[in-house]
Amino acid sequence: MPVYSMTGYATVHGGPSKSEAGGTAQAAGSPGVALEIRSVNSRFLDLSFKLSDELRSAEPALRDKIMSRIKRGKVELRGWIEGRSDAGLQAPTSADLQRLLALQDSIRAWLPDAAPLTVAEVLQTKTRQPMSTAGLSDALVERMDAALDAFIASREREGARLASSLIERVIQLRALAQQAQPLVPQLVEQQRQRFLERWNDALGSADGAPPADMARDRALTEATAFAIRIDVAEELTRLASHLDEIERLLQHGKDLGKRLDFLIQELHREANTLGSKSSSLELTRISVDMKVLIEQMREQVQNIE
Numbered sequence: 001m002p003v004y005s006m007t008g009y010a011t012v013h014g015g016p017s018k019s020e021a022g023g024t025a026q027a028a029g030s031p032g033v034a035l036e037i038r039s040v041n042s043r044f045l046d047l048s049f050k051l052s053d054e055l056r057s058a059e060p061a062l063r064d065k066i067m068s069r070i071k072r073g074k075v076e077l078r079g080w081i082e083g084r085s086d087a088g089l090q091a092p093t094s095a096d097l098q099r100l101l102a103l104q105d106s107i108r109a110w111l112p113d114a115a116p117l118t119v120a121e122v123l124q125t126k127t128r129q130p131m132s133t134a135g136l137s138d139a140l141v142e143r144m145d146a147a148l149d150a151f152i153a154s155r156e157r158e159g160a161r162l163a164s165s166l167i168e169r170v171i172q173l174r175a176l177a178q179q180a181q182p183l184v185p186q187l188v189e190q191q192r193q194r195f196l197e198r199w200n201d202a203l204g205s206a207d208g209a210p211p212a213d214m215a216r217d218r219a220l221t222e223a224t225a226f227a228i229r230i231d232v233a234e235e236l237t238r239l240a241s242h243l244d245e246i247e248r249l250l251q252h253g254k255d256l257g258k259r260l261d262f263l264i265q266e267l268h269r270e271a272n273t274l275g276s277k278s279s280s281l282e283l284t285r286i287s288v289d290m291k292v293l294i295e296q297m298r299e300q301v302q303n304i305e
Contacts, residue, residue, distance in 0.1 A: 001253030004305040005158035006041040006073035010150035012143050013082065032082040033140045035147040039155075041303045042074040051079040051140075058137040065144050069152065071255050072305045079140050092122060100125065155305070162300045163250045166260075169293045170243050173267070176293075177236050180274065180286045232274050232283075239270040257304040264298045 013034045033055070047066060049059050058079070066075060092100075100122060108114050242263050249256045249263075271294055275287030 002156045003159035003163040003250060003253050003256070004152070004155045005162055005303050006039055006155070006257070006305050007158050007303055008073075008151050008155035009036075009038045010147050010154055011036045012147040012150065033136050033143060034080055034082050035140065035143055036078040037075065037147055037151045039070075039073040039075040039151075042072060045070060045072055046074040048074075048076045049079075050076065052081050054081060055079045055137055055140050058140045061141045062144055065141070065148060069148055070305075072257060081136060092125075097122070159304065162304055165300055166246065166250060166297055169297050170246055172293055173239070173243060173290060176286050176290050177239055180232065180283060181236060183280065183283050183286075232277050235270045235273050235277075239267060239274075242266050242270070255305060257301065260301040260304060261298075264294060264301050267294045267297070 011034065013032060045067065047063060049062065051059060062077060062079075066077070100117065104117055108116075246260060246263050249259055268291065271287055271290040274290065275284060277283075
């Protein structure tokens with residue numbers, strides 16, 4: 001199943017009648033409806049509507065449609081009526097103009113300082129023809145399915161890019177873990193040799209023959225304690241397990257953002273422990289590189305639904 005991002009955008013335009021699939025076209029000059037959906041990441045589903053006054057009655061139905069198909073994200077939906085123009089303005093007739101002129105003369109007879117009517121003021125006295133908005137709310141609800149299809153498709157495309165980027169970083173983390181794996185035995189062996197040399201030097205400076213077996217046993221004891229202290233095998237095993245689960249979730253798809261976010265926290269915990277147990281610059285570098293990659297993954301996971 002696909003991975004969906006919480007970032008998406010879609011816009012749909014259409015008339016008050018059924019869409020093209022219904023075989024009815026919008027009449028020339030008649031009003032139509034338009035929908036715009038956009039979203040960004042959010043912990044939960046957060047809906048906001050910006051609808052024209054004539055379309056507000058459609059909000060409950062639009063909300064139900066969104067909630068049935070979208071689980072997370074801050075979603076903003078705008079709906080408005082298209083086709084509003086001055087084509088509906090009535091032109092004043094000659095009789096209208098004569099009445100306005102007579103009224104103006106009558107008023108100026110009493111108020112000689114009154115300014116004469118302008119063309120704009122004359123036009124404002126004529127009301128616009130009422131634009132029929134019948135069926136526009138229903139049309140908006142009908143167009144919502146097409147808008148959601150386009151919107152979800154955009155989130156799916158973005159989700160595919162996020163999933164691909166996460167897989168790349170999973171591969172890089174595995175490579176770093178493989179680099180860290182052989183470092184611990186090498187460090188333990190180096191430390192055992194140091195302990196052995198120190199004990200031999202110390203016993204050699206003492207009176208009498210130095211007991212070689214005692215020096216070796218002491219060196220092994222110290223090396224074992226050191227190995228336990230710096231052992232990161234458990235952290236690397238858990239890290240590999242978390243990476244396996246991330247890959248499995250990305251292949252499964254659907255609603256996985258919160259589970260991925262939890263796994264990213266666990267990855268960060270293991271990388272931190274790896275750094276705290278580090279006894280070499282190379283292991284410290286690996287830990288830092290891991291944390292950089294994990295932080296990049298965290299930013300991407302926050303956009304996954």
